[in-house]
Amino acid sequence: MKKPILQIENLTTSFKIKDKYYMAVDHVSFSVSENEIVAVVGESGCGKSALALSIMRLHNNQRTKIEGEIKYKERNIVSITEAQMNKVRGKDIGIIFQEPLTALNPLMTVGDQIEENLTFHTKLSKEKKRLRTLELLTQVGIPFPTRTYKQFPHELSGGMRQRVMISIAIACNPSLVIADEPTTALDVTIQAQILELLQSIQKETKMGIILITHDLSVVAEVADRIVVMYAGQVVEIGTVKQIFAKPLHPYTRSLLNSIPSAVTNKQRLHVIEGIVPSIVNMNRDSCRFSPRIPWIPRHAHEESPELHEVAPDHLVRCTCYKHFYFQDHRGVKITNGIT
Numbered sequence: 001m002k003k004p005i006l007q008i009e010n011l012t013t014s015f016k017i018k019d020k021y022y023m024a025v026d027h028v029s030f031s032v033s034e035n036e037i038v039a040v041v042g043e044s045g046c047g048k049s050a051l052a053l054s055i056m057r058l059h060n061n062q063r064t065k066i067e068g069e070i071k072y073k074e075r076n077i078v079s080i081t082e083a084q085m086n087k088v089r090g091k092d093i094g095i096i097f098q099e100p101l102t103a104l105n106p107l108m109t110v111g112d113q114i115e116e117n118l119t120f121h122t123k124l125s126k127e128k129k130r131l132r133t134l135e136l137l138t139q140v141g142i143p144f145p146t147r148t149y150k151q152f153p154h155e156l157s158g159g160m161r162q163r164v165m166i167s168i169a170i171a172c173n174p175s176l177v178i179a180d181e182p183t184t185a186l187d188v189t190i191q192a193q194i195l196e197l198l199q200s201i202q203k204e205t206k207m208g209i210i211l212i213t214h215d216l217s218v219v220a221e222v223a224d225r226i227v228v229m230y231a232g233q234v235v236e237i238g239t240v241k242q243i244f245a246k247p248l249h250p251y252t253r254s255l256l257n258s259i260p261s262a263v264t265n266k267q268r269l270h271v272i273e274g275i276v277p278s279i280v281n282m283n284r285d286s287c288r289f290s291p292r293i294p295w296i297p298r299h300a301h302e303e304s305p306e307l308h309e310v311a312p313d314h315l316v317r318c319t320c321y322k323h324f325y326f327q328d329h330r331g332v333k334i335t336n337g338i339t
């Protein structure tokens, strides 16, 4: 059995809005093992970034409350001091953000930014840091590492900047990397290259990756397991095979049905009607997805829906999945979930 690197248990992240706290991540539990890619998927506003920033403890702690456990190699990093967390961040756990142009410092050269991380976490000499930086730039597929070493972020293309972000994230050989929408800001061909790069680094280093994305189609090829989040909660979790071959929660099925494919490209794509509720106006006592599937009878939903284990390692929230069918744009029932 694989060793878990990160175990998240009942993680709750609440933001203070006008003197009251509202949960954006609601009792989330899952784990990531070495050599494993776990994808966290869901539409915008489902709590994916709030989750990623909670793991890194990058929220403003004056306005954010984090409860539950995030165990990195058995140690609960929710309760360690900020100084201790500084040693974990960037060394044990790396992060890749969606938009490298905003995440990178525009006034520092690429070389300096990578070396900054090495200076903070290692005792390498100046020359060794330079060599390690050039090695990293080569590893992430930068064609002219010595030139890029001296360049500023704005001198690079989006894809190259994301490669630089990846090299910063992996500089200290972390055992876990969180990639928060790493390809969203890139065009399709570059997206594929960046995902391939992440996958090859992961194979080489055996690190664990949490891949956060709103796009289920990007995870099929790379992920081992999928965590589907809706309105702050995990609504389904399973292996890639389980989720793609037997998606159960109506939200998962809707996400899958929204993916353009060779099968659907001549038809209108499935659109998930409605929007993710805001954390302030959310009805927390019932199935949170129920307002978006009004044709499912009320009795099909569970009160205070729980996660149910439907197969080994395959969990789904609420009983509504048993009754689910789609309505296409003409109101026609589609019962199998995937057209």
Ligand SMILES: Nc1ncnc2c1ncn2[C@@H]1O[C@H](COP(=O)(O)OP(=O)(O)OP(=O)(O)O)[C@@H](O)[C@H]1O
Binding pocket: 015, 016, 017, 024, 042, 043, 044, 045, 046, 047, 048, 049, 050, 051, 214, 277, 278, 279
């Ligand atoms: N700092 C904050 N203060 C108050 N509310 C917040 C804060 N950050 C996020 N939220 C709210 O928490 C919910 C989850 O947001 P989050 O950014 O985690 O979603 P997401 O799934 O990552 O979406 P996206 O893909 O657009 O980033 C949203 O309702 C959002 O408005």
